[in-house]
Amino acid sequence: MFASHDGLCGIGELAEHAGVTVKTVRFYSDRGLLPEASRTVGGHRRYGPDALERLRLIRSLRTLDLPIAEVRRILDEEDETGSVLEDAVAGQLRELGSRLRVLRWREAALRLVQECPPGERADRLRLIGAVTTPPSTAPLARFWRSWLPPRMPARSVAAFLEAAVPQPPDDPGPAQVLAFARLHAFTTRPCPDREQPQPAAHRAGARGAAVLYAGLAEAYELAGAQLRQDREPYPGEALDGFVAAYAGAYGTRDTPDFRRLLAGQLAADPRIDRYWELVTEVITPPGGRPEPTPGSAHDWLLAALDAQTAAAA
Incomplete structure (x- = not known):
C-alpha cells in the first residue's frame, strides 16, 4: 500500500492518505490508539499497512463523539461480536437523547420569554x-x-x-x-x-x-x-x-x-x-x-x- 521498500510509511504519508493532520496522527499515537511499527534511527515514527484502516476507524468513532476510552475498548475488542461497539453506541445515543431533551426545553423556554408581553x-x-x-x-x-x-x-x-x-x-x-x-x-x-x-x-x-x-x-x-x-x-x-x-x-x-x-x-x-x-x-x-x-x-x-x-x- 505504501511506496517504501519495507511497506511502512512515515507520519506525514499516513496523515496524507487518511486526510488528517500530522498533529492528529501524533495525538492518537501518543494515546496508544495507533501503535507504531518502528522508529527510524532519527526517532521518526513508522507505521505498518494496517495503520491506515485503523486510523480511519478511529476517526469514524471520534466523529460519533465516542470518548477516547470507549474508542480504545472497541479497538482492543478481541472477539468479533461487536458487543463493545454496540454498548458504546447505545450509551452515546442515551447521552445524546438527554442533551437534545435539554436543548428542546431551553428552546421552548426561550420562545416563551420571546413571545410573551x-x-x-x-x-x-x-x-x-x-x-x-x-x-x-x-x-x-x-x-x-x-x-x-x-x-x-x-x-x-x-x-x-x-x-x-x-x-x-x-x-x-x-x-x-x-x-x-x-x-x-x-x-x-x-x-x-x-x-x-x-x-x-x-x-x-x-x-x-x-x-x-x-x-x-x-x-x-x-x-x-x-x-x-x-x-x-x-x-x-x-x-x-x-x-x-x-x-x-x-x-x-x-x-x-x-x-x-x-x-x-x-x-x-x-x-x-x-x-x-x-x-x-x-x-x-x-x-x-x-x-x-x-x-x-x-x-x-x-x-x-x-x-x-x-x-x-
Missing part, C-alpha cells in the same frame, strides 16, 4: 428559572407524599405517584414549559392549607388507602374513556367502581345511605383543582385534545354521584 417577562423568567433543565418531578412527588396517609405501602405509593405526577414532555411547546413551571411553583410554595383536614382517603388508614387508590385507578380509567367521548356524568360501571373502592377501603357495603354519606365527605375534601388544570396543560401537546387526568376523572365521578344521590332524594 414585556410586562410578563419578569414573572415568567422567575418561574422558569426555578425549574431545573431537564425538569425534575421530585418536587411534585414530595407534594403528594405529604398528602398520602403515613405508612402507606411503598408499592401503592409508587403506583399513585405514577398516575398523579406528569412526566415532562421530551419536545415541549412554550405553553407546556410555562405550565410545568407553574406546577413546580404550586407544589413548592408554602401551603398552610396542607394543615387543614386531610382527604377522605386518610380515614381509611394506610392499608385501606392502598386498597382505595387501587380501586380508584380502575374507576378513573373508566371515567377517562367517558371524558374522551364528551359524555356527561352519569351512573354506571365507572361510578359503581368508584363507590366500591371507598366501600372496600372502609370495610362497609355500597348502599344508598353510604353513597349519600360519601358524596358529602368528598364535597368537603380539600380541593387542588389548580394542580390538575396545570397537569392537563403539561401533558397536552400544542393543538392537541386535552387528556383526562385523575383530577378530571374524579370530578366527573363525583358529579355523577351527586346527580344520583340528588335524584334518589
